[in-house]
Amino acid sequence: MRARETRVCLECGESIVGRTDKKFCTDACRNIYHYRSNNAPINYVRNVVNALKRNRRILMELNDGVQGVKKVHRDRLVDKGYNFMYHTHTYRTMKGNVYVFCFEHGYLELSDNWYTLVRRDEYLERAGDA
Numbered sequence: 456m457r458a459r460e461t462r463v464c465l466e467c468g469e470s471i472v473g474r475t476d477k478k479f480c481t482d483a484c485r486n487i488y489h490y491r492s493n494n495a496p497i498n499y500v501r502n503v504v505n506a507l508k509r510n511r512r513i514l515m516e517l518n519d520g521v522q523g524v525k526k527v528h529r530d531r532l533v534d535k536g537y538n539f540m541y542h543t544h545t546y547r548t549m550k551g552n553v554y555v556f557c558f559e560h561g562y563l564e565l566s567d568n569w570y571t572l573v574r575r576d577e578y579l580e581r582a583g584d585a
Contacts, residue, residue: 506541507557513537514560514572523574532562532570 462471466484471477479485513535518525532539546554546561554561554573562570 503541506538507543510537510541511557511560514557514562515574518560518572518574523576525572526565527570527572529568529570 462475462477463469464471464480464484465478466488467480469480469484471480479488513532514537517527517531517535542555542557542561544556546556548554552563554563556575559575560572561575562572564570
């Protein structure tokens with residue numbers, strides 16, 4: 456006769472009574488376990504999306520010109536909370552200039568911590584066509 460193996464709940468460590476393939480002692484433990492295991496990736500994505508939205512808003516506020524082009528110093532971006540780690544895409548011109556974008560708002564790094572802010576309205580027009 457085989458000795459009965461003691462099984463414990465993956466969440467709280469309590470003994471499990473019931474089916475041999477049961478992993479949790481209660482529905483509450485099962486729910487908590489899956490919430491914790493799924494929550495970390497969701498929080499990461501939420502934080503990245505929030506950083507992208509914040510960066511876009513900052514670029515939009517600072518680039519208030521009618522032409523959609525304005526020169527600002529890096530300190531203004533940093534003071535507003537801009538995070539240079541997060542952007543949606545880059546665009547390299549034929550001359551080799553690299554623009555960094557957060558959706559339709561972007562910048563070109565110049566010299567001495569100066570940036571040219573730009574807005575690409577054609578991105579919005581293409582999105583409306585889709």
